[in-house]
Every structure is written in structure tokens, then in C-alpha cells.
Amino acid sequence: MKETANETEALRAPAPFSRGERLLPYASLIDNPMPVYVNRVHESFDLRMHAHDFIEICLVAEGSGFHYLDTEQMAVTRGDLFFIPIGISHVFRPAAKGQPLVLYNCILTAEQLNSLLLAVQAEPGLVSFFNERGAGKAWFHLHDRGEEAQRLFRRLHREFSDRRPGSAAALCALTVELLVQLYRQQIEGPERAPSDPEMPAASMQELLAYIGANCSAELLAGDMAAKLGIGERQFQRSFKRATGVTFLDFVQSARIDIGCRLLLETTDKISAIAARSGYQDTKFFNRLFKKKTGVTPRQYRASLNLPQPPRLPAQTGQELD
Template identity: 45%
Template structure:
């Protein structure tokens, strides 16, 4: 679909401090924002709801899990699917200067293969936007951590921000490379179906042995595939899936935290609180307060 819109310019000076050329927010998109372009790079992640994303002269439907890499000069705007409040479109935005990205490649990603840098550097040089789709819950925890660290400004937060953005770029690159013609689409689809099943049955997830049997592979093979495509072990993925389900419940209801934990299979509150803070960086009560 081709469209024409009036476009405004949004300078990074509105967001950046001299010592902090990076900014993170979480916004409920509306129909008030105009299509705009900017002099910084933006990574946008759809965390909740559905709607449309207008990029340059293109309109794309979006829903939870969609992610976009927008170089300098690319114009865009998000729109929710309707005016109804229940159809909120919630988007995380992580923006930074081109110079900051160059430094990140030099400091954090110097050991990466050349083709990793090429994907993003060519996009910035050509002002060509990139789109990605979350498949295994790899993007949302990173954006939640980015948002918290940026908002809290605790000691060492810049180091964590750099690490989270570097990890995010790695996952974005993997998602592109994993679905090239050379990749085994059938195997990836089977693995994806398994991970979706695990995330949908958090209260009583299957064991590693049972999961491997579903794919007709060995436990060792499943472990290797999970590490390659999610960066996590089987147990780590299960834990992240459970905590992600808890986060969704904490956003949407007022049940006791112990009841929320029990609903995804955690009875030991000391362990649950420790694990929740380890994954999200904050306690369950802090998370609820921040997102309500």
C-alpha cells in the first residue's frame, strides 16, 4: 500500500544528554503523533496490542513481537488498530546516535564476524529499515531490562544498556540468518512449535526428555538447537517463559504475587523472588508498580 503523509523532523537533542546519547521509553501509541523522521537510529518493539506501522511510503500491520531497525532519515509512525482503549498499542523505543552504535560495535562486538556488522552498517548507510519477528520470546526481556535500567539510572547502568543493545543486535542478526534458504525451515518450525507449547503451559512444562522426544531428537541435540536459536538452555528458557507469563499477569490483574507465582508453577516464594529479580532486574512488586 502506498501512501503520502506530511512528515516532521524530530532531532535527537530533544532526548539526549551530552553524556548519554541513548534514550529508552515505553509508550501507548495514539493517533496524535505525526509521521516523523529523525537524526538518530531507532529500534522499536511492539510489546502489546496491534495496529499499523507507517514507514516511509509503506504501511505494515503490526502485533506483539514485531521489531524494527530504523536508520537515520527513515520516516515512520505507529497507529493503534482502533480508538478503543482496550486495543492499546504499546511500543518500546530504544534510540541512539550513529556514533554510539559505531562505538558499540568497536567495544562490544569486535569479536563478531564481519557479516554481522555489515547487516546493520549497510542498513544505516543506505537508510534502509529492517524488520524482525520475535519467535521465542528473546526480545521482550531485553527491552524491559533496557527500560528499567534507563529509568532507574543505577550505578553501572550504561554498561548494562550497552550489553543489552549488543545482545539485542545479535538476536536480530540471528533471526535474519536463521531463516535464509540454507536453514532447515522444517526443523526450525518444529522447534518453534515446541517453544510456543512450553510458553503456553508454564504451570506444568514438559521435561527436557519429553521435549526431545516430541522432536524425535536426543536431549543433547535439543540443548544445542536451543542454545543456537535462543541463547538459552532448556531450563533457562522455561524459567524465562514462566517469568514472562508472570509479568503479563502482574500488568493485567491485582492478584496476590504469591498467587501469580503459583499460577505458573512456583510455590517457593524465596526462589521465585530471586529468579524474577535475576531475569528482570527488579522485584515483582516493583514491576507491578512500574507497569500499572
């Protein structure tokens, strides 16, 4: 396979980092003589929003929770699969303290990814696919089909942990298989579902009223679909047809509306307003608020000439609102 100079540079060129709270360098993965790094981790509320100088492929293996990517927030559960390029700010959180959220991670540098694709003489389309997403910092999200990724990650983790003879070669082969799976599923698109009848308009209106009244609580598309007695895929399609936006975008906008009202009616701290709007992560709330309104919560409040709550000095390891 011939590779152009531009394709090589696209994979190797360092991407500027986005607004991560901290940078996790590949060098921090201590003593990793293997061609890729694989782990299985129980997520908690300890890790802060972060970016990294490596590519991360992660799969939710157990439990449920939320994934924050820059200004996006999405509910995640077993089988959710992500490709996260260099420089993307993100963090996973369990649904609540004490509830499990277990992830597999496959981590490699841009150079390692490039070497793997060259070694197997990958066709230009596959190489270009990852070049474009690496250079453009374009993360993407899929759902594991038929437990294929679960099986691959179990084998990857076992080879990485056991270090048996031939483990380095096995890791390379399994990582390429994982990359091909990502490529095929992204190119071919989700499995086609049969056409479903429209849900009754009255049911949709009742559901929209319910979401509006409860948007600061945890709301999952699967639960909403169950309320209507339909599948989640049909619900997502019907919801967008009825509202013009996705379920996630609708809920986020409803929560930001609550934040605007609280900023107008109270002098509460931003962190308290974020929590009352449905977000325990104040920094994520700030980013989402600015994305939706064009200004930060503090700027929004100041524009209304409202009194500002007192700002206390930050303690070590803490941030001001």
C-alpha cells in the first residue's frame, strides 16, 4: 500500500489540546514495553475532566453512567464504544456513588496506530478514515454489535496482563481487528430497523410535558421509550421527527432553561444552580451553558445587573465557580 506524506503527517502531527482540566501523557503509562496499553478500570468521581496526547478506544463493560465530552453529555451503558482522538476533553462518571461503571481502554499513540496500519497493508480507505478523525479531533460513538467488541477487549486485556510468549504480536493483531470493526460499523452505519408506525401525538405531548417537569432528574432514552411501550430506536427516531432535535439536545436545553431562570431569580452560587439544573459537574454546566447561550452563567447573571454572590478564595485542589 502506498502512503502519501500528508497521510503520515496527519497521524503524527500533534493536535492542539482542547479544554481538559489536565493532560494525561502517554509517558504516564509507566513501564509499558507492549505495542499498545490496555486496562480495565472502575470509574469513579475522582478523575477530573482531562485530555491526553494519545488515542483512546474505550468500551463500557459493566454498569451505567455518563460520558462527558467537551460540552456533550450522554448516558452510557454496557456496549457503548468510543473512539477518542488526541486532545479531546472527556471523563466518565458512574450514575451515582456506589454504582458500578467499568470500562476497557485500548490506548496507543498516533505513531503506533500508523505503524499497525502499515504493517497489515491496510487499504487507503481505512487509513484515510483514521487520518481524518485524528487530524480533525473527531471522536465518534458506536454501540457494540453482537458483543464483538466485548470479546475483543477481553482478549486484549488478557494478552496485555499475562504477557505470554507472543503477546506483543497478539496485541497488534487484536488491535487491528478492533480498528477494522470500528471502521466497518462507522462506514456501514447502524443496523437498519424495520419502519415503525408513528407514535400518537397525544403520547408525545404527554412525554414532552413529563420531560419538562422532570428534566433536572436523570432521564434516559430507554426509560422514556418504555413509558410509551416502544423500542429505544423507534423512540429516538420519533422524538426527533416530533421536536426537530435529539432527545439529549432537548433535555440539555430544558436544563439550561432552568439554569437561566435560577440565575434570574436567585443569588445562589453557580455550583448550586448547576446541581439544581441536573449537573453535578459545574465546569461541564458552564461549558454547556455557554454553548447554548453564547455566554457563561456568570456573564449571563452580570448582564442582568443582578447582585453577585460572594466569591471565596479557592482551597487547594478546588476551583472557583
